[in-house]
Amino acid sequence: MAQSRVIAIALSLSSALLLVACGDSDTPSTNGTTSPAATSDATVAWANAVCTASTQLQTSVQSAGEAIRSGASSAGTSPDSVKDQVKDSVAEVKDSAANLTRTVSGLPGGVEPQTAQAQEQLLTAGKQAQDSADQVSAAGDQVQAAKTAEEVTASVAALKTAADKAATDLTGYFDAVRGVITGSAEAVKYAFEAAPACRPLIAPASPTPSPSA
Structure with a gap:
């Protein structure tokens, strides 16, 4: 009887140790890194604002390019009409560039x-990119x-x-931004990945399909 009791206790201890081991293996290891849940909301908000301002500058430069090409190709258009056609677009580029610099420079409280x-x-x-926008202005x-x-x-x-x-310079800027995000500390990287405005910027560009024969 005593021997049977010892065997039963040993089996119970072995089962308990096995359960503990399985429980430990299911728990993810942080290895000292910051998880997305630990990244502050302020950091995510700042990252989102930076990506939004970057995209706005890109959009304003594209719009200005279209307005300039349209003005340059309009035969017979009066000089004043051409001036009016490009004036607002150029002002938008200037404002967007200033907003990007202001946004990147303005770290709110509570960021990582x-x-x-x-x-x-x-x-x-x-x-x-800012220098190029100044040249446009x-x-x-x-x-x-x-x-x-x-x-x-x-x-x-x-x-x-x-x-x-x-x-062209904005293309280089966006490449640099992706490099900064990839090389940043985990908490900052997670902030950019969690920011909705940054997702299209971070995602690699889709390959352009070749025309069918």
């Missing part, structure tokens, strides 16, 4: 401490200052060149 490093990298990445001022049809034509051509360069 590691966000400051990502902020610095984003400001560096955005400098060329300056070229737009030249269009508004033009007095003759010839001057308007020449200044619109220069504005188109500036807008094309801004579009």
Whole structure:
């Protein structure tokens, strides 16, 4: 009887140890990293605002490019009409660029401490895009200052060149943003991944289908 009781106790202990081991294996290991649930709402909100401002700048540059091409190709259009056609679009590029810089620079309270490093990298990445937007604004001022049809034509051509360069620089900026997100601390990376406005920016571009024969 005593021997049977010892065997029963041993079997019970073995079962308990097995259950504990299984329970431990089901528990995910954090390995010291920050989970999405631990990332502050303020960091997610800041990341979302940065991606929103970035997309708005891209949209404004594209709209300006379309308006400039339309103005440049409108034969017989009066100089004043051409000026009016590009004026609002150029102003939108300027405002969008200023808003992006303001948004990246303005860290709210409660963000993750590691966000400051990502902020610095984003400001560096955005400098060329900001400079290009400034060139679009300056070229737009030249269009508004033009007095003759010839001057308007020449200044619109220069504005188109500036807008094309801004579009190219924005492509590089978005590549840099994706690099900053990928290389950031886990808490910051999770914040960008959780921000709705950042999802299209983070997702790799879909390959363009080749035309069928």
